[in-house]
Amino acid sequence: MAIQxxxxxxxxxxxLKPHQPDGVFRFYNCGPxxxxxAHIGNFRTFVVNDLLRRLLELEFDGKVRHVRNIxxxxxxxxxxxxxxxxxxxxxxxxxxxxxxxxxxxxxxxRPHVEPTxxxxxxxxxxxxxxxxxxxxxxxxxxxxxxxxxxxxxxYGSLSRVRERELKLGTSLKPASADADEKEDGSDFxxxxxxxxxxxxxxWDSPWGRxxxxxxxxxxxxxKKHLGETIDLHTGGVDLLFPHHENEIAQxxxxxxxxxxxxxxxxxxxxxxxxKMSKSLGNLYTLDEIVAKGYSPMALRYALLAGHPRKxxxxxxxxxxxxxxxxxxxxxxxxxxxxxxxxxxxxxxxxQALHDDLNTPAALGALFSIVNRGPSGVDAAAFDxxxxxxxxNLDAPAAPKAExxxxxxxxxxxxxxxxxxxxxxxxxxLRAEIAAAGWSMLDRKDGYSLEPAKR
RNA sequence: GGUGCGAUACCCAAGUGGUCUAAGGGGAUGGUCUGCAAAACCAUUAUUCGCGGGUUCGAAUCCCGCUCGCACCUCCA
Numbered sequence: 001m002a003i004q005x006x007x008x009x010x011x012x013x014x015x016l017k018p019h020q021p022d023g024v025f026r027f028y029n030c031g032p033x034x035x036x037x038a039h040i041g042n043f044r045t046f047v048v049n050d051l052l053r054r055l056l057e058l059e060f061d062g063k064v065r066h067v068r069n070i071x072x073x074x075x076x077x078x079x080x081x082x083x084x085x086x087x088x089x090x091x092x093x094x095x096x097x098x099x100x101x102x103x104x105x106x107x108x109x110r111p112h113v114e115p116t117x118x119x120x121x122x123x124x125x126x127x128x129x130x131x132x133x134x135x136x137x138x139x140x141x142x143x144x145x146x147x148x149x150x151x152x153x154x155y156g157s158l159s160r161v162r163e164r165e166l167k168l169g170t171s172l173k174p175a176s177a178d179a180d181e182k183e184d185g186s187d188f189x190x191x192x193x194x195x196x197x198x199x200x201x202x203w204d205s206p207w208g209r210x211x212x213x214x215x216x217x218x219x220x221x222x223k224k225h226l227g228e229t230i231d232l233h234t235g236g237v238d239l240l241f242p243h244h245e246n247e248i249a250q251x252x253x254x255x256x257x258x259x260x261x262x263x264x265x266x267x268x269x270x271x272x273x274x275k276m277s278k279s280l281g282n283l284y285t286l287d288e289i290v291a292k293g294y295s296p297m298a299l300r301y302a303l304l305a306g307h308p309r310k311x312x313x314x315x316x317x318x319x320x321x322x323x324x325x326x327x328x329x330x331x332x333x334x335x336x337x338x339x340x341x342x343x344x345x346x347x348x349x350x351q352a353l354h355d356d357l358n359t360p361a362a363l364g365a366l367f368s369i370v371n372r373g374p375s376g377v378d379a380a381a382f383d384x385x386x387x388x389x390x391x392n393l394d395a396p397a398a399p400k401a402e403x404x405x406x407x408x409x410x411x412x413x414x415x416x417x418x419x420x421x422x423x424x425x426x427x428x429l430r431a432e433i434a435a436a437g438w439s440m441l442d443r444k445d446g447y448s449l450e451p452a453k454r
Numbered sequence: 455g456g457u458g459c460g461a462u463a464c465c466c467a468a469g470u471g472g473u474c475u476a477a478g479g480g481g482a483u484g485g486u487c488u489g490c491a492a493a494a495c496c497a498u499u500a501u502u503c504g505c506g507g508g509u510u511c512g513a514a515u516c517c518c519g520c521u522c523g524c525a526c527c528u529c530c531a
Binding site for chain 2: 030032038041044045046048074075076159160185189213215236237238239241243245246265266267269270275302307310312313315317318320321322324325327331358359361365366367371418423427440441
């Protein structure tokens with residue numbers, strides 16, 4: 001069964017397939033802005049895209065070209081660089097590295113190409129120049145260049161922004177900082193003239209010194225690395241408008257060709273039923289999750305436990321559930337015979353994944369198989385299916401915490417008491433160890449200590 | 455004000471006209487095992503799907519109304 005995926009532009013499920021004669025599936029995923037550690041909401045999008053990438057590679061026999069950019073110049077990165085009095089490149093390098101480390105921990109495959117905005121200034125300038133030449137862009141007094149939205153008939157087809165604008169109450173129309181420079185409020189910057197706040201971040205261009213606007217980078221990098229027309233463009237729902245709407249306008253006006261055959265947007269993560277925000281204190285990074293004793297793999301599982309096109313309410317309970325579920329999969333894998341079994345047994349799992357990335361249904365189908373027991377299950381087929389999900393079952397469940405000396409001493413005493421069959425003392429010591437927040441696990445030949453489970 | 459999404463057991467979450475007396479995970483409870491625990495394994499845990507109408511032989515699923523929640527509306531994945 002082919003992969004069916006919701007298309008945000010067509011507003012319907014559509015089959016994913018390569019459109020170029022070489023049969024390579026071209027896939028662009030809007031990547032992170034590297035000015036701080038990414039949070040778990042960002043990672044939901046990247047984990048979902050990683051799952052999609054894995055399914056595409058299975059479906060098209062590895063003929064997939066996955067591009068995910070890094071936004072390394074924008075208002076936020078510049079602000080961070082100035083606040084810390086460090087060069088922009090140093091700041092963005094730090095957070096790119098951190099992003100990569102986090103993605104590795106979450107078992108996300110590296111994209112085949114990971115272009116940066118600063119590495120594609122010339123390509124962006126080229127596109128802007130073409131847009132200006134074709135009459136889709138204009139210069140303002142200060143040397144900025146704006147895209148003329150009214151010059152693109154189909155503008156708003158992705159987000160239906162036209163309908164929205166018509167009905168928009170005037171009171172809510174926000175005053176944009178550069179409103180005076182634009183001919184129309186919905187026009188957007190292609191090139192931003194240099195301002196003193198930009199410090200030393202500036203490039204020469206036909207319009208003077210400045211820097212590219214945000215939207216143009218994806219159009220330029222997509223064109224360079226995948227061509228004028230791609231098979232799929234993805235990102236979080238927040239990018240639907242204005243970012244992707246603007247990308248379509250720029251790319252199609254510049255190239256005179258359809259930009260992407262398919263658009264996909266994954267929904268946002270909520271934390272404890274609310275939007276993540278610093279003021280609510282519910283914004284987590286991967287490091288914070290790990291510090292709470294959960295594994296990155298559990299986070300991956302938890303992020304896939306809800307349907308990607310539905311808001312997912314993330315809670316620490318969901319990480320606990322994920323950790324347990326992964327443990328069940330590990331035990332099941334260990335119980336599988338080396339060979340034999342029906343390789344087609346996991347078809348319902350793939351079927352659910354191919355049906356618009358229905359990860360909850362797919363996990364349900366997987367556990368239905370697991371619950372029937374290991375006999376007759378093909379180990380290699382099981383490994384393929386866990387690899388498709390991107391679950392690395394060899395990854396440690398959780399980092400080992402250091403046992404405090406007093407707890408270790410109590411444990412040694414209890415082990416001695418137990419071996420002396422002084423069970424009253426042994427039980428008392430177990431209770432003390434538990435009160436200290438630890439569990440003592442007895443085996444025939446010894447014992448180990450673990451932080452107490454909730 | 456506009457746009458979109460959602461409401462399924464204690465929590466999370468599939469299912470969108472009959473195979474649903476509703477998948478799956480967590481939790482809880484009981485059992486096997488264990489000196490006792492833990493882990494593992496086994497079993498149980500919604501005749502019901504926000505509320506009220508309607509359509510249909512048949513509805514969690516379609517239609518109408520209502521209530522509640524969430525998100526988005528110019529640079530946030």
